[in-house]
Amino acid sequence: MTEPKRIAPAKKVANIKYAVRDILSVAAEAQEKGLEMLYLNVGDPNIFDYKTPEIIVEAVSRALRDNKNGYAPSDGIPEALLAIRNNAEAAGIANIQDVYIANGCSEGIEIALSALCNEGENILTPSPGYPLYTALVSKLSLEMNPYFLDEGNGWQPDLSDMAERINDKTRAIVLINPNNPTGSVCTADTLRGVIELAKRHNLLIIADEIYGELTLDGARHIPLASLDHEAAILTFDGLSKAFLAPGLRVGWGVLSGREDLLRDYKGAVAQLCRARLSSNHPEQYAIKPCLSDKSHLPALREKVQKRRDITVEMLNAIQGITCVAPKGAFYAFPSLDVPAESEQEFIADMIRATGVVVVHGGGFGQRPGTSHFRVVFLPPEEILTRAYTKIGDYLSENL
Ligand SMILES: Cc1ncc(COP(=O)(O)O)c(C=O)c1O
Secondary structure, three states, rough: OOOOOOOOOHHHHHHHHHHHHHHHHHHHHHOOOOOOOEEEOOHHHHOOOOOHHHHHHHHHHHHHHHOOOOOOOOOOOOHHHHHHHHHHHHHHOOOOEEEEEHHHHHHHHHHHHOOOOOOOOOEEEEEOOHHHHHHHHHHHOOEEEEEEEEEEHHOOOOOOHHHOOOOOEEEEEEEOOOOOOOOOOOOOHHHHHHHHHHOOOEEEEEOOOOOOEOOOOOOOOOOHHOOOOOOOOOEEEOOOOOOOOOOOOEEEEEEOOOOOHHHHHHHHHHHHHOOOOOOOOOHHHHHHHHHHHHHHHHHHHHHHHHHHHHHHHHHHOOOEOOOOOEEEEEOOOEEEEOOOHHHHHHHHHHHHHHOOEEEHHHHOOOOOOEEEEEEOOOOOOOHHHHHHHHHHHHHHHOO
8 A cells, every 4th residue: 555645736726816705814814803894805796785686586486496407508598599699789799600608707718718728828818807817827727918907098908018918829818898807998999909909810809798787987888899790709798797696607608700710619619518518507597588678777887886986086085095987897996005015915904904805906917016906896885985984094004
């Protein structure tokens, strides 16, 4: 018998960080001290005063009662695929080559990148951006290739930075619009610039538009794929955010562009969908009804808008903080006047001292030498007001 050895995890896992949840170990220290905890770290509406629309609950309950619990077709149930296609076409997307449903956009994006990239290749990811993408870069043994968003320009993607970073191993550009964590919404010019670069270099664009229905200040979200019907674009959306049902784990991808250029890639995506049998089945019955009844959206936007207004006003009144007003989603990414090297520790100390849980900017990527943090402004006004007051008091004592 050989000596038993510890089971070694894969080395690449060490690089996979998810600051939004990793921060909870710091929060636990504050909780142990008996502080009132104010969680502004997770973009989950359902832990606050938002409720999944009844039509979703009804559709899923009915599917469960009707015994729709077998495996679904690997790409998704036909009625939902058709509803997604019609919804995308109504938003101006044409030349749709494929639609597939996944266990959240998270799985859909993982399938998309797994079907695309070989080890050692790279994808351009937004910095700041949602950490799923950098986690997948590690998981798929790709090279990191972040491009910056420009804070001085309302956090629009910096197109010249993007252009400079494209090399012969680049396979895709990821665009998160509206963005997490900055809440910025891309202008038509920015979108056209991204499409032009992608076409020039033969790249797939991953258009993560999960917050597309959640714009503020009357800002207009333009679906990237509506601007060009030839470019290779995979647009993601789902039920987690605007439809207030993240726990259902329903997301989808819509592949559009020239058929001849996308044929092989579409086959690879379908192969990976089959390899995991199917995504959640009963939950898919919610897709058609909720894409045809978005009546909850105006009230939702109005509620989030009020919370956004308090956020921008109160944070900008704090010395040491400057906050670009988000135009979409439910995140703000204010800059913090502390040296970049001490950002993470400063935020951790602030959480320990105040019980207000925010996430340090480094968890999303940012320009070297800058410091930020992300707040989720979903909570009710009185919680936000208390949280920002505590942050203000802490900064006035510690900056
Ligand atoms: C930009 C972005 N993309 C994707 C996701 C994940 O979505 P899903 O719940 O559909 O997996 C999130 C979740 O916060 C997100 O912020």
